[in-house]
Amino acid sequence: MTDKAVKPVVIEADSISTFQVTVGATGTKFLVEIRDNKRIMGIKCSSCGKVYVPPRSHCPTCCVKMSEWVELSGKGTLTTYTVVRYKEPYQPKEPPIIYGVIQLDGADTGIYGILGEVEPDKVKIGMRFEPVFKDEREGSLLDIDHFRPSS
Amino acid sequence: MAERIAITGVGQTYHKSKRKDVNAPELVTEAVEAALKDAQLTMKDIDFVVSGSFEMADGQYLPDMWILPEFGGVGKPGLKLQNAGTTGGVAAGAAFNYAASGMFNNVLCVTWQKMDEGQGAFGRGGGGLSEYWQSQIPMSPITNFARRTFAYLHNSGCTEEHFAITRVKQDQCALKNPYAQLKLNTTVEKVMESMALVWPIRYLHMCPSTAGAAAFIVSPENQAKKVTRKPVWVEDWFCAHVGGAFTMAEDPTLSTLRHGCEVVYKRNGITNVLKDIQAFEVYEPCSPAELRWMEEVGVCEDWTAWKLMEQGKVGIDKEIPFNPSGGVTATNPIGATPVIRIIEAALQIRDDAGEHQVPQTVNRALATAYGGQGENVIFLLRKSL
Numbered sequence: 403m404t405d406k407a408v409k410p411v412v413i414e415a416d417s418i419s420t421f422q423v424t425v426g427a428t429g430t431k432f433l434v435e436i437r438d439n440k441r442i443m444g445i446k447c448s449s450c451g452k453v454y455v456p457p458r459s460h461c462p463t464c465c466v467k468m469s470e471w472v473e474l475s476g477k478g479t480l481t482t483y484t485v486v487r488y489k490e491p492y493q494p495k496e497p498p499i500i501y502g503v504i505q506l507d508g509a510d511t512g513i514y515g516i517l518g519e520v521e522p523d524k525v526k527i528g529m530r531f532e533p534v535f536k537d538e539r540e541g542s543l544l545d546i547d548h549f550r551p552s553s
Numbered sequence: 554m555a556e557r558i559a560i561t562g563v564g565q566t567y568h569k570s571k572r573k574d575v576n577a578p579e580l581v582t583e584a585v586e587a588a589l590k591d592a593q594l595t596m597k598d599i600d601f602v603v604s605g606s607f608e609m610a611d612g613q614y615l616p617d618m619w620i621l622p623e624f625g626g627v628g629k630p631g632l633k634l635q636n637a638g639t640t641g642g643v644a645a646g647a648a649f650n651y652a653a654s655g656m657f658n659n660v661l662c663v664t665w666q667k668m669d670e671g672q673g674a675f676g677r678g679g680g681g682l683s684e685y686w687q688s689q690i691p692m693s694p695i696t697n698f699a700r701r702t703f704a705y706l707h708n709s710g711c712t713e714e715h716f717a718i719t720r721v722k723q724d725q726c727a728l729k730n731p732y733a734q735l736k737l738n739t740t741v742e743k744v745m746e747s748m749a750l751v752w753p754i755r756y757l758h759m760c761p762s763t764a765g766a767a768a769f770i771v772s773p774e775n776q777a778k779k780v781t782r783k784p785v786w787v788e789d790w791f792c793a794h795v796g797g798a799f800t801m802a803e804d805p806t807l808s809t810l811r812h813g814c815e816v817v818y819k820r821n822g823i824t825n826v827l828k829d830i831q832a833f834e835v836y837e838p839c840s841p842a843e844l845r846w847m848e849e850v851g852v853c854e855d856w857t858a859w860k861l862m863e864q865g866k867v868g869i870d871k872e873i874p875f876n877p878s879g880g881v882t883a884t885n886p887i888g889a890t891p892v893i894r895i896i897e898a899a900l901q902i903r904d905d906a907g908e909h910q911v912p913q914t915v916n917r918a919l920a921t922a923y924g925g926q927g928e929n930v931i932f933l934l935r936k937s938l
Binding site: 420421422423424425426427428429458459460461462463464465 | 572573574575576577578579582595596611612613622623624625626627667669670671
């Protein structure tokens with residue numbers, strides 16, 4: 403029987419750790435091209451012909467190792483998006499943030515990106531976007547500061 | 554009714570402390586490709602995938618979601634399992650059960666740990682500690698083994714030198730295993746001079762942190778016979794996950810290993826352990842543990858393993874073929890470590906272990922998984938059923 407007059411005891415138990423994540427040779431080439439050359443590269447499967455952006459080492463459907471790199475213009479079409487209006491410490495920008503999925507021209511997959519230079523209520527699926535790179539780049543997807551409307 | 558099942562292919566990475574050349578999915582794929590090659594199958598043949606890692610040690614959240622696509626696991630039925638040290642043990646057990654259901658032809662079990670990315674997060678508790686009564690006085694894996702080892706010294710009458718002799722034996726085995734990580738060619742003197750981490754556990758007693766992966770394929774009897782000429786039959790497996798209750802009892806050196814072995818020995822008519830089992834791959838996270846594990850597995854009487862080690866009776870080509878691979882003190886990608894034990898036991902049965910092959914015919918092998926505060930998973934593999 404619980405004595406209702408006694409406040410339940412709660413023990414503080416936190417465990418905070420930080421980690422590093424190795425992106426591998428394929429991921430490194432992709433990020434270095436963005437960092438050093440403002441270039442977005444895809445990788446093509448020799449079996450099914452699909453182009454993956456971001457790249458991966460093996461085609462997930464054919465399970466073959468991929469090595470054929472494809473340079474993309476960076477322009478692409480918005481396939482879906484959402485608008486985040488609340489604030490959390492881990493968010494890379496101040497709200498409202500428009501998170502979009504963009505299928506870059508020449509790619510068969512979508513890439514996550516932040517949409518900018520456009521008001522949230524003006525964004526439409528099917529709109530064309532192009533990347534705007536940060537001036538100081540460190541080898542991360544966030545080196546693409548945002549995607550802006552393009553032709 | 555359950556199908557008889559056999560392991561048809563095994564694969565592991567060449568284990569290293571750091572693998573900065575690959576990301577986690579690429580590392581895992583190395584092991585999967587090796588297992589597929591061993592079975593001469595492709596991912597198209599795989600119809601169920603069991604995967605697992607100790608997520609907290611890598612700091613990777615739901616890693617199966619982005620690791621499985623790398624090796625072609627997309628769209629296949631599967632199950633992800635996560636524990637601490639016994640992760641690979643429960644993943645293997647689940648894979649065995651799925652194969653035994655007869656619903657799948659080729660079940661892939663793949664486990665991994667890329668410890669060059671974590672920052673030792675699991676050191677706080679060592680896994681499996683009660684949040685209320687134990688984790689505020691945390692025993693890391695090292696502290697946990699220090700308290701056990703001190704009790705072993707006290708109860709058995711051995712000396713610290715016997716732990717060093719054990720470490721040298723483990724190292725001599727690892728030197729013959731191409732996949733092993735630590736190959737120190739060390740000496741009793743060097744081990745005894747190495748830094749005391751938590752006395753009596755010294756730096757060279759403790760397993761390393763490892764980036765590695767391990768995989769196997771298991772099939773029901775009919776399919777297994779089609780796939781390979783060297784099926785390794787799974788005779789039994791048993792999981793004992795009640796470590797705290799056992800380890801905190803009056804004998805602080807005990808784990809669930811003894812209990813688990815008693816169960817599988819009884820079920821399979823094993824009465825003379827050293828006669829009925831010809832190779833042992835027992836998950837020993839530090840050198841002194843191997844002595845107590847030898848006793849718990851039943852290859853010798855309580856508090857006598859150190860004498861056998863001193864007499865040089867333990868090793869690849871010795872009376873007691875205990876951990877011929879070099880064991881966990883040489884290689885420990887935590888989530889994958891139990892599957893490495895199973896792979897090494899299977900290689901012994903197939904006569905494919907190369908330089909660390911036990912010379913006598915291995916008809917039956919024992920493999921185990923250890924975790925947390927004394928949890929164990931026990932596997933029996935056979936050349937024929």
